[in-house]
Amino acid sequence: MSRLVRCALALLIVGALTLGCADTGADAPASLPADPSVVKTTAGLVQGVATLDKRNFAGIPYAAPPVGPLRWQPPQPVAPWAGVRDATKVGPRCLQDEGSDLEMGRQTDEDCLTLNVWTPPPAEELRPVMVWIHGGAFINGNGGMYDSRWLVDRGDIVVVTLNYRLGALGFLAHPALGPQGAVGNYGLQDQQAALRWVHDNIEAFGGDPDKVTIAGESAGGMSVCDHMVAPESKGLFRAAIIQSGPCQAQLALPAAERISADYARDVGCGDPAAAAACLRALPDHKLRKPVWYDRIGEDTLSGPVYGTTVLPEDPMVAFREGRAADVPVLIGSNRDEFTLFVALQYLRGTTQYAPGEYPGLLADTFGSDAAAVGARYPLDRYGGSAALAYSAAVTDGVFACIADEMADQLATANDVYAYEFNDPNPPAPEPMRTLPFPVGASHSLELRYLFDVGGAPPLNPAQQQLSDQMIDFWAQFVRTGVPSADGAPEWPAVSGDGPWMSLQPDGSRVAEDFGRQHQCDFWAGLQR
Template identity: 70%
Template sequence: MRRKSIGRHATTIVVAVLVLLAGCARGDDPAATPSPPPPTDPALVQTATGAVRGVVAPDHRLFAGIPYAAPPVGPLRWQPPAPAPSWPGVRDATRTGPRCMQDASDLEMGRQTSEDCLSLNVWTPPPSEKKRAVMVWIHGGAFINGSSGIYDSRWLASRGDVVVVTVNYRLGALGFLAHPSLGPPGAVGNYGLSDQQAALRWVRDNIANFGGDPDAVTIAGESAGGMSVCDHLVAPGSEGLFRAAIIQSGPCQAQLPLPEAQRASVDYARDAGCEDVRTVAACLRALPAEKLRKPVWYYRIGDDALSGPVTGTKVLPVDPMKEIVEGRAAKVPVLIGTNHDEFTLFVALEYLRLKTPYTEAQYPQLLSQTFGRDAAAVATHYPLARYGGSVPLAYSAAVTDGVFACPADRMTEGFAKTDSVYAYQFDDRGAPAPEALRTLPFPVGASHSLELRYLFDIGGAQPLDPDQRVLSDQMIDAWSQFVRDGHPGDDWPAFDAEEKRLSLRPGGSKVVTDFDQSRQCPFWAGLKE
């Protein structure tokens, strides 16, 4: 896979689909604290920095827009997150905070964003004397867009009986620029990842007051959020802040070593007008935030590009993929999976941009752009004839297998060396998608991010049909049981020598054992040798 710091096109990824689905989205003591009795006023909760008043519904509560760190502005730009200041009186917590600064190419054209964005939302079941397990959700979006506010978590809170925390974190250049002038050697980049760690510390110190159990935290995320979970499984600053992990469609190999990230960051600063080595840090910090919406690009997958975490740094010293595959990640239960047709979303977004499908003549070029010197072998292994002559489907199948499914297979085997791991493939080929994705000349199928509609209340698409609604309930039950108990239920076997996975599908999920063969993983493993 070739790494580049150029390109954009399909970088709306998860967020593009979710916004289309949703329309307009809406102390340091680590000791565990006992759950307090149910409050007299269930809308009022005290945190370490002040009281918050949220929203109480019959089956859940929501406390939104709570600051977990100081605004990362002025001298705190490109610094590790600082403690949130306290506030007097009662803070309104009925609406989500602004999204972190992001590229104006997103579907909201950069609106409703701010550099002061480090907030989180807490969804809880109705108050009770028992402590509930906690899921901390890290949103996707290529580390350049997205927000915590998209993920309405009331189903998991009410049906699943768990507390859910959704988190904003710094994105793009403001979250991941690794210019060597911004800090001591090895201590640059990964500000967005440090934000996530600060949110986890906030959960440890405050979640008991919301009825959550700080000793029963599961970190979870999809796409860039799933990559973040991989990072926390090996990052020293994340140790002890969670007891289980969920990775959904996370291409955890798509991370850049520090030297390459620094070169891309130097180019970024030069293009922003900050080139003098004596003043570059001050120059960057003096720029208006609007001048920093353009991401710093670190990793390319076809026409899609990501910003994101940097390895070989103080925050992320090691390559998470290598550590996971070799069995050196945190020893915790893991739930991990991918979708059957991951990359059709990206191809669809490119089609909508160009208003024309890829042609047969473009197929070798697409494969070369994505797989470099392995392109000819990939073309032979994924011939157009196998896919009815459809370039979008052949190309999507190759990238789905090589970038998503088979790396997940390798990680699953690595996790199984040290603890229980539960694997899945989301196989609903008729999953609801936005109308724009339902009028293409090729099927989108079970594409990247479409499983989120089954876990979170994301409106705007056609509703789930009765069988899909049953699947949604089953997924909510499995995810929440995993959060509570470290396993997703009796019908979901642990991954073992037989490589059992659960194929999630309407009309009845089933256990499969041929994932690595159906996804051509021996072929992809051979390319790496």
């Protein structure tokens, strides 16, 4: 796979009330709190913002700051606090590379292990909970950007968003950092710590700890795949949502250790005997650069590593062999996933996608299969546009058909519901609207139908109707394990090759030809 595709996969996008003297919180919904903005957690009282229709608690620490001797250690319990902690502002984002971060590294810190809770007003009955894991290639992004008010208002569920360690601080797998097989995956362990926090605390916020769904997009979707096979994640959730998660992009521990040793050498910690102490003594700005940046070969490290105590096996192998968690799964992809990454490369001037570049792009990406791919995705089928032809090929081979394969494998033991987001003209950031080719239903653009993430024009009436329908589908899945929405077609479970729900602003519909549309038989033949 080419550096372009690897770097693109590594850029899976993203990313007040005055405190009073209240001394009681919401111990349980059965006794509704006098002040709904104050909640008692296991570590102390927090005060967020409460309105008539919702509550938001932001920046709640779920683990101790992973700094100093706790750098590259599993997350530790948060220290209790006295009094009432302000929970009206999101915490800093985890340390990120300035070149890949939309705010050029500002508002980031190593002390970043916080989460945010969105809830409807207090009620006697506990609500189901969705824990959202953000995307960003495990090198950028944050939980605070996912304003969850629509899921709370319309879906009547509790939503938790979270930060987790990213880049080198989250996933460096240098063998000196811990016992054999127990290095790397610190960011994944952060997510597990947040899930344990939810189990211990969410009832005080009106959420049901026995009805937790884990969900994520892109790197967040990959994380969900990992939790479905990670031993320490067992029992922490009862359903899973995987959005645009290319879960095949995982790295084995031996390669990760080698790459991590090279990284340590490059930052001045090349002596294996002293590497751990050297790395932990470095100022944090020297660790912003992700591990994968200078890795041009076949092995790159960005995210969780399998073959470790935290993630013993490749989730794709576990899915294929029936060893995933036995929970309902909602899984899907977007119709034009890869156009986003082609657009980013075009806007940066890295590649202009002239027709003459097409054979080289295919050769760089697909190697000896380039000619076969080119025959399947000829330029004339895409109006002579190398950008669209190349996007279609990588969308099908890296995203759509992998999702199709995962859905079929999981469906042998799980109830699986598959979707394709298929709005050909969704709201997109302004630069994406000035390209010489359409981005279509590209990677991450479905998020604007579930969360108020901003940065693009508002939905038109038909898109707003689709947004309402998607929120209903997602919320009902969180509630019952089966997606449904009033006025929408019945969403059947995957059985054999399909069916998939095509989510469209002109009316969603059940599609039986997802695999044919994305030429999945062709891609399966290349993998044999």
